[in-house]
Amino acid sequence: MALKLIRKFVASSLLFVTAASASAETFVFTAIPDEDETRLVERFRGVADYLSEQLDVDVRYIPVKSYAAAVSAFRNNQVQLAWFGGLSGVQARRLVPGSEAIAQGVEDEAFQTYFIANTSTGIDPAEDLASLEDQLRGKTFTFGSKGSTSGRLMPEFHIRETFEEAPEDFFARVGFSGNHTRTLRLVEAGTYEVGALNFQVWEKELENGNIDTNAVQVIWETPAYPDYQWTIRGDVNERFGDGFKERVKEALLALDDQELLESFPRSGFIPASNEDYEPIRKTAEEIGILD
Amino acid sequence: MSGFDLSGLKASFGGERVLGPLSLRVREGEKVALVGKSGAGKSTLIRLIHEQVGRNSSLVPQDLGLVNALPVFHNVFMGQLDKHSTWYNTLTLIRPFAADRAAVKDLLNDLGLAEKLWIPAASLSGGQRQRVAIARAIYRNESLLLADEPVSALDGPRAHQVMSLLRDRFATSVIALHDVELALQYCNRIVGIQDGLVELDEPSDRLSSSDIMSLY
Amino acid sequence: MLSYPTVRASLIFVAVAVVGLLFADIAITASNPWRDLGNFFLGVVTPNFFSSEGLLTALLRTVAFAFVGVALGSFFGFLLALVYRLLPVRIFCAFIRAIHELFWALIFLQFFGFHPLTGVLAIAIPYSGIFAKVYSEILEEADPEPRRLLPPGTGMIAAFLYARIPDVWDQMRTYTAYRLECGLRSSAILGFVGLPTLGFYLEASFSQGLYSDAGAMLILFYVLIATIPLWVRPKLLPIYILAAPFFLGEGLPIVWGNVERFFTEDIIPAPLRSGEGMAGMVPWLSDLMVNEAMPGIWNTVLLTQIALVATGILALLAFPLISNHFGGPVRRTSGHVFLVIARSTPEYILAYILLQLWGPSMLPAVVALALHNGGIIGHLIGRQTNTLRLRPDAITGFNRYTWELVPRVYRSFLAFLFYRWEIIMRETAILGILGIYTLGFYVDSAIQNIRFDRAMVLILITALLNIGVDALGRYIRRKLALQTMPTC
Known part of the structure; x- marks a missing residue:
């Protein structure tokens, strides 16, 4: 009886909300919350407007609070397209058979993670991570989000491979700041002594003059790996018409609004495929994030 | 210095005068019993005296405050x-x-x-x-005792024992008592209260219990 | 004094907490915590009410989710209360209330996604369990006399409506109204996992250091809670309850296939799903227990015990602030404001703020839990002291505090504290989502890695731990013969 009532309740509230919005199918997309929210909302509203114009359907962006929420929304078919990181993309495509990576940023072919340190630690930049072992051991360290490729997966991989220890054993304290901007702010403020973040976020903030270079500096750069990509569900053509997937892909590849690209920041989008992200999948399995 | 001399003592409750105005002067060494019907204003008088003489007294309030x-x-x-x-x-x-x-x-x-x-x-x-x-x-x-029915819950012998203890331990005392016999036996001055005013004020050796009963 | 069971029990708890401190990770790791704290307070006193277009919508949604969630919880809680004497019902209720609203929300998010139902059920389900328990306790206490005097042959329902409900109606109404305040707090923090309530915007403002925006939201939230008596009127309630479902926002449509998938695939342990069978379960479970459950349980218990004692100390220090045995009206008014703020701010939000300001360790969590819970208990005890009438010659100042007041209120103080033990543990587990290594941290990690099977096992462990502490708390209260009214 309880279930019945709940269903009734759902049905009535659904009726109300769908009446307002269901006139035409809305194409919904999301993105992993890897940066400050206002910036994301600004950026992706621009993308929504652009796609809506190009595709001639209603396009809506919904912000989420975690990487997993982005993956779940994609998996649950509540969003049909997502701007994922390397790891979240791999997770999402494993969970949704038929989905594919259709485009990535020019920079995403060879993405990097920067290790940064508060200058009060006196750690000097180095060419290889192993030579920093003594200086890094016992420091406090922050990743970005738990599900981030550049903020968690790759740095953890390199820490484990180089020092042959789990991060929580190697460092005195390990935290998850939540996103790259916050990692930068926390290390800059000295809350954590060392951190790892997306190199694009660092470069953009540096260019905009938002970093106190007397307080924080890059101490090591990882080798390149593939990262962010647009991933789309396999069943969009059934819902939005034949060739829809191809049209989305073309629209993304043709995006040349400099201001919009600058906000990512990417110089443009190029085609991508699921196979491009095999290295990420292997790494994730290796450190036990993927089963 | 355990005596006191208070005047203009009065109290109202709900706009109605329940006590006074009255004056009371107690010399050191006096053991005063306040007698009278319940509701006559004995407890109020004890409270007023305590407010005036303050901390230089020992108090036994009716509700004990344990x-x-x-x-x-x-x-x-x-x-x-x-x-x-x-x-x-x-x-x-x-x-x-x-x-x-x-x-x-x-x-x-x-x-x-x-x-x-x-x-x-x-x-x-x-x-x-x-x-x-x-x-x-x-x-x-302290040498001044202010007590409000201190032995009301004690049986006969126990009440006498406590009253004599109080007489010995305090130089001066003002005790509200409904038991007239105890008042006459352990106090040397009887103050009778009726309708908030002093109706009787005599040394106890000049009184008998029948004199006091008229107050009740 | 040591011969007093209450004193002995207190000392044992203090000793456990002190030993716990030796193992706990207590530190301020931010390099300039006081500057940040100063900036934050500066933000609160210079609130910016016009920053975000979403602010009023967020408040409206916060209220709507609270109303719908609490109304459903109260309805089903009442039905459950009628059959509460059945053991399976009691176990069921203990179980659903042992799981925190945020965990429920995280579960529903996986298959309902960002649909209003996620938020509504996240409140309604645990609240049903709590309502069932409290309503049944209230019904138990109804005077049996009127029922015996009813004419023989009176029907069960009529007897219930005539002889039982009227007697307890006031108490049930008071409790339900009180629960609504709790519902507002629950509703607000659901925003932290992505629902469109206040927490959503609060998190966004805070993480970007927009303290004036965050200050405005907090102030509006306090005003909302402080003015409940003004805008929640019995006559208006039906209107609110009928209207609330229409203000939940649209969210995203539910895909029912996801629900089935969640229960038939996602939460099935990985070895069973992949066909390894029971043989695979042993390494899977032991890995989960050793690497996640055990450290999680250890940290949860440790933090709970320290926070419990800190709560007690703060409550004892705080109650004189509002007690009319001390200080003048000015101090009492500011005391009231302090305690209202402390108890109206959910632990989760306090912990979040302090973590941002002081850096990660158990310290922000301890302080947050102590402030919120100590504020609640301090308020209740302070109010209780205001009903005490002392002798006219009663001592003043600190001696009045230690000799006249604390001994008189200590038993009810302990009763409240042990009542809140389980609540503190439930919150402690949840604070893990913010990055403190309690059970919530591992639940969140499992969800972030899309391993719902692991998340469910960990949530189950958290629930059992809460049920255990609840039982222990009740046992101690019974042993010490402590009685109390429920708080949230």
Whole structure:
């Protein structure tokens, strides 16, 4: 009886909300919350407007609070397209058979993670991570989000491979700041002594003059790996018409609004495929994030 | 210096005058019994006197004011809280000093309560509670006693024992009593209150119980 | 004093907490915590009410979710209360209330996604369990006399409506109204996992250091809670309850296939799903227990015990602030404001703020839990002291506090504290989502890695731990003969 009532309740509230919005199918997309929210909302509203114009359907962006929420929304078919990181993309495509990576940023072919340190630690930049072992051991360290490729997966991989220890054993304290901007702010403020973040976020903030270079500096750069990509569900053509997937892909590849690209920041989008992200999948399995 | 001279004592309740205006002068060494019907204003008078003479008196209010959660010892010791430093009081709360323990125990002996020293006040009978309040007043060690029906819950012999103890321990006292016999026996001055005013004020050796009964 | 069971029990708890401190990770790791704290307070006193277009919508949604969630919880809680004497019902209720609203939300998010139902059920389900328990306790206490005097042959329902409900109606109404306040707090923090309530915007403002925006939201939230008596009127309630479902926002449509998938695939342990069978379960479970459950349980218990004692100390220090045995009206008014703020701010939000300001360790969590819970208990105890009438010659100042008041209120103080033990543990587990290594941290990690099977096992462990502490708390309260009214 309880279930019945709940269903009734759902049905009535659904009726109300769908009446307002269901006139035409809305194409919904999301993105992993890897940066400050206002910036994301600004950026992706621009993308929504652009796609809506190009595709001639209603396009809506919904912000989420975690990487997993982005993956779940994609998996649950509540969003049909997502701007994922390397790891979240791999997770999402494993969970949704038929989905594919259709485009990535020019920079995403060879993405990097920067290790940064508060200058009060006196750690000097180095060419290889192993030579920093003594200086890094016992420091406090922050990743970005738990599900981030550049903020968690790759740095953890390199820490484990180089020092042959789990991060929580190697460092005195390990935290998850939540996103790259916050990692930068926390290390800059000295809350954590060392951190790892997306190199694009660092470069953009540096260019905009938002970093106190007397307080924080890059101490090591990882080798390149593939990262962010647009991933789309396999069943969009059934819902939005034949060739829809191809049209989305073309629209993304043709995006040349400099201001919009600058906000990512990417110089443009190029085609991508699921196979491009095999290295990420292997790494994730290796450190036990993927089963 | 335990006497007092108060005038213009009055009290109202709900806009209605319940006491006074009246004056009362008590000399050192006087043992005053306040007698009269219940509701005549005895308790109010005791309260007013206490407000005027302040802390230089030992009080036994009718509702006793015991802290039920504390043992008898602490309830008695509370009579001297304002005479010790705060840290001393706080330590005593945790672990009483030997000298105080002995003193309180002696006092409770006189009141027949020695074996209850560490029992919480909550588990005492009405008469025992009354004696704890009396012990607190005696322990306070002032020469003026202000007591409101201090033996109302005690049986005959016990009441006499306590009244004589109070007579010996306090130089001066003002005690509200409904028991006329006790008043005549243990006090040397009787003040009768009727409708909030002094109706009778005589040394007790000039009165008999029938004189007082007219007030009731 | 040591012979008192209450004192002995207190000392044991204090000793456990002190030993716990030796193992706990207590530190301020931010390099300039006081500057940040200063900036934050500066933000609160210079609130910016016009920053975000979403602010009023967020408040409206917060209220709507609270109303719908609490109304459903109260309805189903009442039905459950009628059959509460059945053991399976009691176990069921204990179980659903042992899981925190945020965990429920995290579960529903996986298959309902960002649909209003996620938020509504996240409140309604645990609240049903709590309502069932409290309503049944209230019904138990109804005077049996009127029922015996009813004419023989009176029907069960009529007897219930005539002889039982009227007697307890006031109490049930008071409790339900009180629960609504709790519902507002629950509703607000659901925003932290992505639902469109206040927490959503609060998190966004805070993480970007927009303290004036965050200050405005907090102030509006306090005003909302402080003015409940003004805008929640019995006559208006039906209107609110009928209207609330229409203000939940649209969210995203539910895909029912996801629900089935969640229960038939996602939460099935990985070895069973992949066909390894029971043989695979042993390494899977032991890995989960050793690497996640055990450290999570250890940290949760440790933090709970320290926070419990800190709560007690704060409550004892705070109650004189509002007690009319001390200070003048000015101090009492500011005391009231302080305690209202402390108890109206959910622990989760306090912990979040302090973590941002002081850096990660258990310290922000301890302080947050102590402030919120100590504020609640301090308020209740302070109010209780205001009903005490002391003798005219009662001592004043600190001696009045230690000799007259604390001994008189200590038992009810302990009763409240042990009642809140389980609540503190439930919150402690949840604070893990913020990055403190309690059970919530591992639940969140499992969800972030899309391993719902692991998340469910960990949530189950958290629930059992809460049920255990609840039972222990009740046992101690019974042993010490402590009685109390429920708080949230």
